[in-house]
Amino acid sequence: MIKLTNLTKRYGEKTAVSDLTLAVGRGELFGFLGPNGAGKTTTIKLIMGMLRPTSGDVEIDGLGMSKSAVEARRVIGYVPDNPYVYEKLTGREFLEFIGGVFGMEKQKMESEIRKYSARLGMADYLDYRTEEYSHGMRQKIVLAAAFIHNPKLLVIDEPMVGLDPISARVVKDIFVEFSQNGTTVFVSTHTLSLAEEICSRIGIINHGRLIAIGSKSDLRRKTSEGGGDLEDIFLQLTGEYKKEESILGR
Amino acid sequence: MMILGGLLKLRLKVFGGFFNARSSERVLKLIIGIAVTIFFLTFGYWFFQYIFSYLKDLGDVGILLMGRVLSLSFFAVLVLLFISNLLTGISTIFNNKETTELFSLPLDYRNIFTIKSIDNTLYSSWAFAVLGLPMIIAYGGIVGYNYLFYAPIILFVFIPFMLIPSAASVFVLMLYFRFAKNINPKKIIILFAALLSIVIYLYLKHTAPENLSLYTYQDWRILNNYLSGMALSSSMIFPSSWVSNCLQSVASGNYKDAFINSFALFSTALFFWEINIILSKYIFAVGWQNSLASGSSAEKQPAYTRFLLAPLKWGHNPLPQNFKNMLYKDSVIFFRDGSQWGQFFILFGLILVYLFNLRFFPADLTDPFWKSVVAFANFAFMGFVLATLSVRFVFPTISLEGKSIWTLKSAPLKPAFVFWEKFAVSFLFFSVLAEILAYISSAMLGLTPLMRNVNYIGVFLISLSLTGLSVGMGAVYPDFEKQNPSKIASGAGGMITAILSLIYVCIMVVLAAYMTHIYTQFITEGERINSAGIIFSFAAAGIISIITFVVPVFVGLRNFRNLEV
Structure with missing residues (x-):
């Protein structure tokens, strides 16, 4: 499904991603x-x-x-690291916009919005502008936006x-x-x-x-x-924790 | 004071960082910005120098007229600066993330208020500086200022003049947010705009147009009467009169008067700022909290937006689905963003006032020379109005996607589709407005069919080119960090777009003036019509309009396609 081949991204002299090859089925x-x-x-x-x-x-x-x-x-359904949404739209309008962009039929879209807003516990907030939402609520909206178009x-x-x-x-x-x-x-x-x-x-x-x-x-x-x-594995493989230890002189 | 100095230093560091960053794109933008600004300042100087030297050649009447022009111009600027500061102040000083962050720090409220007020003044007044400097320098050149005068004039006349309306508007905002928190800001803006429109309308109705009986006298003295009839603009209670008096006093060598007027400006600016700073200690923090609480609440689509946007929801609407979808989103956001339509309402109100006032223009104006001059002046006015509107409303359209731009960049939409949707909506709205303006003004001025058609075509060309220019430049200089459209428009990209738009409109106006000249010579002096001149003007207008449209659209589209978010 995902195939990355020798992927590299540089910003000037800084290399953010280097020669990444990966396949996900x-x-x-x-x-x-x-x-x-x-x-x-x-x-x-x-x-x-x-x-x-x-x-x-x-x-x-x-x-x-x-x-x-x-x-x-x-x-693809995508959820970014920061859940920025159009602040002047309500949660429902945002989801309808996304559904529309992905060419969803109206009835299907409405039922999916109902389904995921209920599961994520945000049905009561759908008609509030997103500028009123907490960070968690925004996160739920962008998650729902990624889910609704299946x-x-x-x-x-x-x-x-x-x-x-x-x-x-x-x-x-x-x-x-x-x-x-x-x-x-x-x-x-x-x-x-x-x-x-x-x-x-x-x-x-x-x-x-x-x-x-x-x-x-x-x-x-x-x-x-x-x-x-997994924490131990992660810390060992990345080596970051040891560096931290040596900096602190432990 | 030290803390305030520290905050200002931080601002300068951020500003300096922009220039120090070793990015070829930034350097290029900077070079373009500097080049265009220099060009515009030079062009502005030439333009004002031309006007003032023309008036000077008229002798005593011309000198008098120069004074009136100065007084009237500065009065208009005073009103515009007040409105502009008022509107940007809401989002720069109160509903602003940085203000919230500053309030979380152990800072004196007065310091926070002062730094944000300085920000607001800069955002709102830069355009005036770009416009005003060439005018003052041109005036000084014509009346024979010594070079040494310019620095003190800028420091003690120009800058205090900008600070007065800025402080006055912030004063109003501070009182509003502290004491009138329960009143919806949208209603306040509507009320304010309506009152302003009525006042200007009544004022112009009762003072001026009947004096402009040019068809009877055809004398510049009449124009002077007309301008002096606008008594309010030269009333001594307004700082604009002090600026005008000061500049004229320096010209006539009456330095005592110049000093008194400059002192009045300086002390008034100082007084207002000091009052604001003192007041901020007591009411700014509460006002800021109230401004946060006065935000929107749970949304139910108001009836008027439901009605306006209903066609976009109709199943049999022939527009492409994604277009309707984008248009619906953009329209809802526009209607709910007070900073958007609030300013639009005021600008639209001023246009209506202009159109209403054309009703008082002598309809039986028969002299072809004056008729042509009036048609040309109307065309120029419309061009400048369209340039202002395009920079303020069309340029920010792409940037207004803000940090939510990821939704479009990650969606199955072609970047070109998004770009052209922005263009199409802006152009549709813009050209309809422009053509209505052209139709009403042509009818009220009683223009001949030929002149009307030239007007319609010219205005269509201008709206097409300006929309292309603004959308294209908006894609070249997107700013997804800012949420306030007026701040986006007053950034580096907006400034360059404003300058390019004005240069384009000036060229179109010059070409229109040339055509008017040929036409009036043909009508009044029976000269053989200069067909080559007419063809040249039309061809030049067409080519320049095409270039103004195509180049920014091409570059903007490429930039938007390659945009990384």
Whole structure:
């Protein structure tokens, strides 16, 4: 579903993503982890065609993003790292706009909006302007916007920010349901428990390079200690925690 | 004081950072900006110099007229600066994220108020500086100012003059948010605009147009009577009169009067700012809190927007689905954004006042020379109105997508589609408004069919080119960080667009003047019509309009396509 080939993105002399090659299959729930500034959001924006790669290719469902961006985006539901929405629109209007852009039929759109707003606990707020929303409520609106058109691929950058525990649980369930129904879910997150709990495969990026990829047990084998939970694996593979320790002189 | 200095330093650092950043794009933008500004200042100087030297050649009457022109111009600027500061003040000083952040810091309210007031003054007054400087320098050149006079005039006349309406409007806003929090700001803006329109209408009706009996006297003295009839503009209670008096006193060597007028400006500006700063200690914080609370609440589509937008929801509407979808979104956002239609309402009100006043123009004006001059003046007026409207309302359309631009860039929409939707809507709205304006003004002025048609074609060309220019430049200089359209329009891109629009309109006006000249010579002196001149003017107008449309659209489209968000 997603095929990244030797993907590189440079900003001047800084390389944000370096020679990234990755393939994610249909129906897979893929977790994309990495420390701050590792290149996760840049990778996601490259996948979405919102950034142009310095070199390399992005292919979505067999369509090259450089040549067939519009067709490729038709199958993607996207949630950005910051849930900015049109503040003067109500939640419902925003969802209707997104549904309209994806060419949804009116009745189907209305039933999907009803379904996801109820599941995410925001039905009572749909007719309020989004400028009145809390961060969590905005996050729910953009999640709902990604879900309603039933995409083949969900690309999600930090889904849990601002969500209460109940909503976080619901979102995890929705991801799993999508995955079971054949939708690929590509989720970038700092919430290691999310990746640990639901992702079938995990990729770890650091300094723009993919340093590890595989199932949790695959990753465990790659660490020197060969054990522990995902947090231990992540800290070992990225090496960030040790650096921190040495700075503090521990 | 030290904290205020620190905040100002921070502002300068951010400003300096823009210039220091080693980005070829920024350098290019900077070079274009500087080049266009220099060109515009030079062109403005030449334009005013031409007018003033023409008036000077008329002798004593001309000198008198120069004074009237100065007084009237500065009065108009005074009113515009007040309105502009009032509108930008709502979003720059009160409903502003930075203000909220500053309030979370251990800062004296007066410091926060002062820094935000300075911001507001700069945002609202830059255009006046670009327009006003060439006028003062041109005037000085004609009346023989010594070079040494310019610096003190800018420092002690020009700048205090800008600070007075800025402080007055902020004073009004501060009182409003502190004491009238329950009144909907939209209603206040409507009320204010309606009152302003009525006052200007009654004022012009009772003072001026009947004096303009040019067809009877055909004498510049009559024009002087007309201008002096506008007694309010030269009333000594307005700072605009002090500026005008000061400039004229320097010209006549009466330095004592110049000093008194300059002192009046300086002390009044200081007084207003000091009063505001003192007041801010007591009422700014509460006013700011009230401004946050006076935001929108749960939304139910008001009846008038439901009615206006209903056709976009009709199933059998032949427009493409995505076009309707985008148009609906843009329209709803426009209607709900007070800063958008509030300013539009005021500008539209001023246009209506202009049209109403044409009713008092002598309909039996028979002299072909004056008739042509009036037609030309009307065309010029419309051109400048359209230039102002396009920069203020069309240029920000792409930037107004704001941080939500991700929704469009991640959606299955071609960038060109989004670009052309913005263009189509702006052009439709803009050209209809322009043609209505042209039709009404032509009818009221009793123009001949030939002149009317030239007017319609000219206005169509101008609205097409200006829309292309503004949408294109809006895509070249998008600013997704700002939410306020007037702030977007007053940024670097908006400034360059404003300057390019005015240059374009000036060229069109000059070509229209040339055609008018040929036509009046043909009518009044029976000279053989200069067909080559007419053809040249039409061809030049067409070519320049096409270039003004095509180049920004091409560059803007390319930029928007390659935009990374």
